[in-house]
Amino acid sequence: MSPDILDEASEIWFGPQHVSAHGWATKLTLVGDYIVECDPNAGYFHRSAEKCLEFRNFRQGSMILERICMMEAFLAEYPYIAAVEKIVDLEVPERAKIMRTIMLEFNRIHSLQFWWGQFAGELGLFAMLLWPWVDREYTLDAFETLTGSRHTISYETPGGVKYDFTPTFLSKMEIALSRVKERMPVFEDMLAGSPTFRLRTEGVGHYTLKQALKWGLSGPNVKACGLPMDLRKDDPDPNLAYDMIDWEVPTIHNENHPGECDAFDRLLQRFKEIETSLDIIDKLLPLLPEGPIVDPKARAKANRLPEGEGYGRVEGTRGVTTVWLKTMEKAQTPWRAKIRGPCFASYYSLKHIVPGARFADFPAIFGSLDPYPGWWDR
Amino acid sequence: MGFVGNLGDIFKILKHVFRQVFRRPFTYFYPFEDRPYPERTRGRHIHVRENCTACGQCVRACPVAAIRIDKEDKKFEKDAALYFDYTRCIFCGDCVSSCRFDALYHTPIVDISEGDRDDLVYGPDKIETLDRDPLEWRGRRFR
Amino acid sequence: MVGSLGGYEMQFDFFTWFGGLWDWIWGILLWFWGIIKWLVIWILDIINGIWALAAVPENFMFLFRAVVMPGLIFLLLALIFTVWFTRKIWARVQDRRGPTHLGKYGGYQLFADAVKLMAKETIIPDKAKRWMYRILPSLLLIIVLIPFAFIPWDPYWNIMGPPGQAFGDLSVSLVLIFALLTAVPVFSLLIGWVTGSKYSLIGGFRSANNQFASEIPMVISSVGPAMLAGSLSMYSIVAAQTSIWYIVLLPINFATFLVASIASVGTFPFDAPVADSEIIFGWRTELSGIYFTVVYFAEFAEQMLYSAIMVALFFGGFNGLPFLPGIVNFLIKWLVVYFIFTVVTSSFYRLRQDQIVHLCWKYLLPLSILNVVLVMFAIVYIPGLLPLVIGG
Numbered sequence: 001m002s003p004d005i006l007d008e009a010s011e012i013w014f015g016p017q018h019v020s021a022h023g024w025a026t027k028l029t030l031v032g033d034y035i036v037e038c039d040p041n042a043g044y045f046h047r048s049a050e051k052c053l054e055f056r057n058f059r060q061g062s063m064i065l066e067r068i069c070m071m072e073a074f075l076a077e078y079p080y081i082a083a084v085e086k087i088v089d090l091e092v093p094e095r096a097k098i099m100r101t102i103m104l105e106f107n108r109i110h111s112l113q114f115w116w117g118q119f120a121g122e123l124g125l126f127a128m129l130l131w132p133w134v135d136r137e138y139t140l141d142a143f144e145t146l147t148g149s150r151h152t153i154s155y156e157t158p159g160g161v162k163y164d165f166t167p168t169f170l171s172k173m174e175i176a177l178s179r180v181k182e183r184m185p186v187f188e189d190m191l192a193g194s195p196t197f198r199l200r201t202e203g204v205g206h207y208t209l210k211q212a213l214k215w216g217l218s219g220p221n222v223k224a225c226g227l228p229m230d231l232r233k234d235d236p237d238p239n240l241a242y243d244m245i246d247w248e249v250p251t252i253h254n255e256n257h258p259g260e261c262d263a264f265d266r267l268l269q270r271f272k273e274i275e276t277s278l279d280i281i282d283k284l285l286p287l288l289p290e291g292p293i294v295d296p297k298a299r300a301k302a303n304r305l306p307e308g309e310g311y312g313r314v315e316g317t318r319g320v321t322t323v324w325l326k327t328m329e330k331a332q333t334p335w336r337a338k339i340r341g342p343c344f345a346s347y348y349s350l351k352h353i354v355p356g357a358r359f360a361d362f363p364a365i366f367g368s369l370d371p372y373p374g375w376w377d378r
Numbered sequence: 379m380g381f382v383g384n385l386g387d388i389f390k391i392l393k394h395v396f397r398q399v400f401r402r403p404f405t406y407f408y409p410f411e412d413r414p415y416p417e418r419t420r421g422r423h424i425h426v427r428e429n430c431t432a433c434g435q436c437v438r439a440c441p442v443a444a445i446r447i448d449k450e451d452k453k454f455e456k457d458a459a460l461y462f463d464y465t466r467c468i469f470c471g472d473c474v475s476s477c478r479f480d481a482l483y484h485t486p487i488v489d490i491s492e493g494d495r496d497d498l499v500y501g502p503d504k505i506e507t508l509d510r511d512p513l514e515w516r517g518r519r520f521r
Numbered sequence: 522m523v524g525s526l527g528g529y530e531m532q533f534d535f536f537t538w539f540g541g542l543w544d545w546i547w548g549i550l551l552w553f554w555g556i557i558k559w560l561v562i563w564i565l566d567i568i569n570g571i572w573a574l575a576a577v578p579e580n581f582m583f584l585f586r587a588v589v590m591p592g593l594i595f596l597l598l599a600l601i602f603t604v605w606f607t608r609k610i611w612a613r614v615q616d617r618r619g620p621t622h623l624g625k626y627g628g629y630q631l632f633a634d635a636v637k638l639m640a641k642e643t644i645i646p647d648k649a650k651r652w653m654y655r656i657l658p659s660l661l662l663i664i665v666l667i668p669f670a671f672i673p674w675d676p677y678w679n680i681m682g683p684p685g686q687a688f689g690d691l692s693v694s695l696v697l698i699f700a701l702l703t704a705v706p707v708f709s710l711l712i713g714w715v716t717g718s719k720y721s722l723i724g725g726f727r728s729a730n731n732q733f734a735s736e737i738p739m740v741i742s743s744v745g746p747a748m749l750a751g752s753l754s755m756y757s758i759v760a761a762q763t764s765i766w767y768i769v770l771l772p773i774n775f776a777t778f779l780v781a782s783i784a785s786v787g788t789f790p791f792d793a794p795v796a797d798s799e800i801i802f803g804w805r806t807e808l809s810g811i812y813f814t815v816v817y818f819a820e821f822a823e824q825m826l827y828s829a830i831m832v833a834l835f836f837g838g839f840n841g842l843p844f845l846p847g848i849v850n851f852l853i854k855w856l857v858v859y860f861i862f863t864v865v866t867s868s869f870y871r872l873r874q875d876q877i878v879h880l881c882w883k884y885l886l887p888l889s890i891l892n893v894v895l896v897m898f899a900i901v902y903i904p905g906l907l908p909l910v911i912g913g
Contacts, residue, residue: 012719019801033874060441063470124789124796124871127395130615134404141416148420148484154470162475163418186394194391195384196790196870359723360799360873388869395868398614405617 009036016044020122020363023373024347030359038354040347045377053337058084058302061334063154065323068339068374070151071114074100074107075316077156079323080337082312084158085239087327088301092239095291096160101241102284103146103155104314105277106173109180110139111317112274119267119367120191123200128190135183138176145169159298165288177278184274192267201263205353205365209259215352216345219319221369223251224261224269231315245283250276263368270370304330318342318370341375409520419486420469425460425505429481432458436473436482442466445473451502459502464490489521583680583688591674591848596666596822601631603859604821610863635814643810648717657715658812661708662819665826668698672829673756675839675847683756690756695747698755698830699740702785705823706732709787709794712816713804724803727874728787728794734878735784735791738885742778745771745896746834759838764909766837774892775835777885782827783866784881786820790869791877828859 014026023045029037052064065080066073078100085092113132121129140150146169147153147162155161191197207215209225222229228249236243250272252265261269295301307329313322319342325334346369354365406413415421437445444466451459460482474482485508492498504510512519575581586592605620605628612619620627645654670680671694681690691697706728713725747753749770750761768775784791795803805816832838832854839847841854872880899906 010719020799056441059439059472060470063441063468063472067468120870124792125867125869126611127398127614127867130617131398134616137404141413144419145416146418148416148418148471149469152468152470154472162471168416189387189390190394193387194870195387196872199872199876200870358873358875360793360796363799391868392865395614395864398616399610399864400613401616403613403617407618407621 014362020367022371023377024371026350028354028359028362033358033360035354035357035359035362038351040350042344042347042376045373047378049378050337050339053080054333054335057332058158058305058334061337062156063152065339066152066154068341068378069316069372070374071372072107072111072317073151073153074103074155075111075314076321077154078104078314079312079321079339080325081156081158082237082239082314083310083323083325084302084305084312086310086312087305087308087325088158090159090295090298090301092160092295093292095289096293097239097241098244098284098288099161099165099293100156100239102281103161104240105280106139106142106177108277108317109177109274110136110143112270113139113180115270115317115370116187116191120197122363122367123197125190125197128187131183131190132187135176135179138172138179142169142172142176145172157294157298158302160292160294162294164293170285177281180274181278184271188271192264192271198264200361200364201267201368204263204357204361205368206257206260206262207349207353211352212261212349215349217319217349218342218345219315219317220266220269220273221261221319221346223249223273224265226251226253226259226261231313231320235313237314241284241287242280244287245280247276247280247283263364266368304332306330316342318346318372318375321375339378341378343370343372343375347371347376409515415486415488417486418484419488420471420474420484421486421488422464422484422490422500423462423474423505424483424485424508425502426481426483427453427457427502427506429479430457430460431479431481432456433479434458435476435478436460439472439476440467441470441472442468444468448502460505461502462500462505464498464500465495579687586678587670587680591678592670592680593666596669600818600822600825601635603825604818605631606856606859607821607824607863610860611867614864614867638814638817639811641810643812644807646717646807649807650715650717653711653715655812657708657712658808658815658819661705661712662815662822664701664704664708665819665822668701668826669829671698671755672826672833673759673838674851676760678846678848679756681756683760684752684754690754693753694755695743695753695758699736699743702823702826703732703736705819706736706785706787709804712808716804716807718807720800720802721804721806723800724794724796724806727800728804730874731784731787731791731794731877734881735781735885738777738881738889739781739785741886741889741893742774742781743830743834745774745892748893748896748900755833759833759840762837763840766835766840768835771835771892771896773888774896775831777889777892778831778834779862779865781881781885781889782831783862784877786823786827788820788824789866790872792871793874793877796871824862825859828855828862831862832858 009029009031012028012030014021014028016023016025025041025044027037027039027041028035029039049064049068053061056064061084062077062080066077069076113136116132117129117136120132143153144150146165147155155163207225209222209227212222212225213227218229218231228251230249232240232242233249250269252261252269252272254261254265305327308327310325310327311322312325313320315321320340321342322340324336324338324340326336328335350366350369354362357365432447432449434447437443437447444463446461446463448459448461453459469484471484474484487508490498510521513521575584588594608630609619609627620630623629623633645651671690673679673681673690676683680688681694682688684690684692709728710725713721713723713728716722746758746767749767750758752758752761783789787794793799793803795805800806805813808816829851832851836854836858837850838854839851841847841850
C-alpha cells in the first residue's frame with residue numbers, strides 16, 4: 001500500500017465502552033474496511049493489585065490473586081503460593097500435590113468453557129454463548145461443594161490446600177466432567193463444524209511461530225503453531241503432580257501452513273487442551289493417597305518469612321503466569337510483588353497481527369487469543 | 379469443504395438448535411425456585427456467642443478489615459460483640475478457619491440484599507441469629 | 522340631487538353621503554359574511570360528502586378492514602405478539618426462559634418495554650442533522666407497514682380483495698411490495714449518515730451493501746410462484762394454490778427465498794450492519810427513546826412481513842383446512858413459518874460483509890436463476906401441470 005492511501009484513512013476508537021472490548025481501548029486506523037494500524041491502549045482496568053499485595057500477609061495475598069482472574073482462580077492463586085513456598089521450606093504432602101493438580105486441570109477446563117461461550121457470542125451466535133455456560137454451572141457446583149464459593153475459591157494455602165475432597169464433591173466432579181465429555185461432539189459441530197464459523201476464523205489473525213516467540217506469547221497461542229512448549233512438561237513443579245503420570249502436550253499440526261496458526265487452529269488447540277486436561281484428571285484420581293492435606297508447620301512458618309526472593313510459575317489457560325515476591329527479614333507482608341500476566345503479551349501483539357485484516361475480523365482475532373483484562377491491567 | 383459437505387453441516391446445526399428449543403430450560407424460575415446450596419457455601423456468618431473468647435483472631439485474619447470487635451460488650455463471662463460489615467466482606471473464609479473455639483461459622487444464606495446500605499452492617503443482634511424479616515413481593519413472602 | 526346653499530352649487534352632498542355610509546359598511550360586512558358562509562358550507566359539504574361515501578357499505582367496510590382488522594390495529598397487536606414470541610424463542614434456544622414475570626408467561630413485558638423506551642430521554646448527538654434524525658425512523662416504520670395492505674389474509678376479509686372488484690388487488694402487487702421494501706435499506710443508510718458518528722456510518726454503508734447483495738436473489742426467487750400462478754398479483758397467487766401448495770413443487774426456491782429474505786431484513790447471520798460486537802449497533806447506535814422503539818419495531822415488522830409473503834407465495838395463504846376461516850389458516854401457517862425463520866436465524870454465526878456479498882452473488886443468484894429456468898421448462902413441457910397449479 002502506498003503512503004498516499006493514508007490520506008483517506010479514518011481513525012476510530014475501539015474504545016473502552018464497547019461490547020467486545022472487555023475493558024481496553026485501541027485506536028484503529030481504517031482505510032475503507034481494512035485496518036491499517038492498531039495502537040493498543042491498556043490501563044482502563046488497573047486495580048493496583050501489586051500494591052494491594054504489599055499490605056496483606058501470605059495467607060491473605062492469594063485472595064487478591066484469585067480476583068485478578070476469576071475464571072481461572074486456582075491457576076491464578078498458584079504462582080503466589082509457589083513463590084511463598086520457594087522462600088520458605090515447606091513440605092507439601094503427596095495428597096495435597098495430587099489434589100492441587102486435579103483442581104488446576106479442572107479449573108483449566110472451566111476457563112476454557114467460559115472462553116467458548118465468549119468467543120462464540122462475539123462472533124454472533126447467541127445460542128453458543130450460553131450452551132457452554134450451562135456446563136459451567138455443573139463445574140461451579142462442584143467448586144462450591146469443595147470450597148464453598150463458586151469463583152473466588154481461596155483453595156490453596158502455603159504448604160497444601162485448605163479443603164479436603166469429600167464423596168459428594170467427587171460425584172459432582174464426575175457429573176461435571178462427564179457432561180463436558182458428552183457435549184464435546186455438540187460443540188464440535190457447532191464450532192469447528194459450522195461453515196459460517198470456518199468462514200469467519202480461517203485465515204484470520206495468523207502469525208508464525210518465530211513471531212509468536214518474539215512477542216512473548218505462550219500457552220495455547222504458541223502450541224497452536226506446532227511447538228509443544230508447555231511449562232508443565234518443561235519445568236514440572238515439585239509441589240505439583242505432573243511428573244507422576246504419563247501425559248502428552250496437546251499440539252496442533254496443520255498441514256496447510258506448518259509453523260503458522262490462525263484463529264481456527266487456536267480453536268482446535270483449545271479443544272485438544274480440554275481433552276488433555278480430562279485425561280490428566282482421569283489418570284490422577286486413582287493415585288490419590290490418604291494423608292494430611294497441609295504441612296502442619298505451615299501456619300507457623302508462613303507467618304513471618306525470612307529474607308529472600310521467590311518466583312512461582314504456572315502454565316495458566318492463556319500462557320505462563322508468574323509471580324515474583326521479595327521479602328525482607330521477618331516480614332509479614334512482601335516488600336514487592338510483581339505479577340506477570342500472559343494476556344499482556346497477547347494484547348500488545350495485536351499491534352502486529354491485526355493490520356491487514358478487515359474491521360469485522362477484529363473481534364475474531366482478539367477473541368481467539370483469549371483475552372482477559374485482569375491479566376494485562378492487574 | 380464441498381457444497382454437499384457444507385449442507386450436511388448446516389442440517390446438523392439446525393438439528394441441534396431445533397432439539398434445544400423443545401427441551402426444558404436449565405434456568406431456575408427464581409425467586410420461586412432456587413438451586414440447592416451445598417453445606418460448605420460461604421454465605422453470611424453466624425456468631426455463636428457462648429463459645430466466643432474474644433481472642434480477636436478473626437479480626438486479624440480478615441484481609442479487608444470487615445470485622446470489628448467490641449470487647450466491652452459482654453453477655454457471658456469472656457466473650458465480645460462482633461460487628462460484620464458486609465459491604466466489605468469478600469466471603470473468603472479466613473475468619474472461620476482462624477477461630478479455634480467453634481464460635482464463628484458460615485451459613486449457606488446468600489440473599490442478603492437490603493434496601494439501605496447501613497442495614498448491611500450486621501451488629502451483634504443480627505449476626506447471632508438466623509431469623510430475619512420476610513420480604514414481601516407481589517403479595518408473596520420470601521426469605 | 523344637488524342642493525343649493527346660498528347660491529353655491531355643491532357637487533357632493535355630504536349629508537346624503539353620510540346617510541349612506543352605514544349602508545356601505547353594512548354591505549362590506551355582508552360581503553365578508555358571505556365569504557365565511559361560503560367557506561363553511563363548502564367544508565360542511567366536503568364532510569358530508571365523505572360521510573356519505575363512508576356510509577356506502579362497501580367503502581365503510583374497506584375503512585373498517587384497513588384500520589381495524591386486518592389493518593392497522595391488528596397489525597400493531599400482531600407486532601407486539603411477534604416481539605414477545607421472538608424473545609421467547611430466542612430464550613428457549615439459549616436454554617433459558619424469556620420474559621416471565623409481567624403477566625402470565627410474560628405477555629405484558631412488551632408493553633412495559635414500550636412505555637419505558639418512550640419515556641426515556643431522546644438524546645440527539647451534537648453532529649446529527651436534527652430534523653432528518655427525527656423524521657427518518659418514523660418514515661422507516663411507515664414504509665415497512667404499508668406492504669401489509671397487499672397481503673391476502675383471507676378470501677373475503679382482507680384489505681385488497683380479488684382483482685377486478687371495487688377495492689381489488691393491483692395486478693402487480695408483488696412488484697409493488699418489493700418496490701416498497703427496497704426503500705428500507707436506503708433509510709438505514711440515511712439514518713446512519715445523519716447520525717454523524719463513525720460507527721453509525723459504517724453500519725449504514727454495510728446496510729446499503731446488504732441491499733445490493735440480497736435484494737436481487739430475493740426478487741428473482743419470487744418469480745417462480747408468480748410464473749406458476751400466471752399472475753403477479755398476490756391475491757391471484759394465493760387463490761391459485763387451492764389444489765397444491767407451491768412449496769411441494771418448488772422446495773429449493775423456498776430455500777433461496779428464505780435465505781435472501783433473512784439477508785434483506787438484516788437479522789442474525791447477515792446482521793453485519795448492526796453487528797453487536799464490532800460496531801456496537803451499527804446505524805441504530807445513537808437512536809434512543811422513541812426513535813429506537815420505532816426502529817426496533819420496524820425490524821420485527823419486516824420479519825413478520827417476509828414470513829407473511831412466504832406463507833402467501835409458498836404455503837398457500839388462506840387455503841388449508843376447509844372448515845376454518847381463511848385467516849385462521851393463514852395465521853397458523855404464519856406462526857409456523859415465523860418459528861422456522863427465527864430458529865434458522867439463531868443458528869449461524871455472523872458473516873462478514875464481504876462474505877455476505879460473496880454468498881449472495883455466487884450461490885444464491887445462480888440458484889434462483891436456475892429455479893426460474895426450471896419452472897419455465899416445466900410449464901411448457903410437463904403436461905397437466907398448468908391446470909394443477911392455476912386453481913379455481
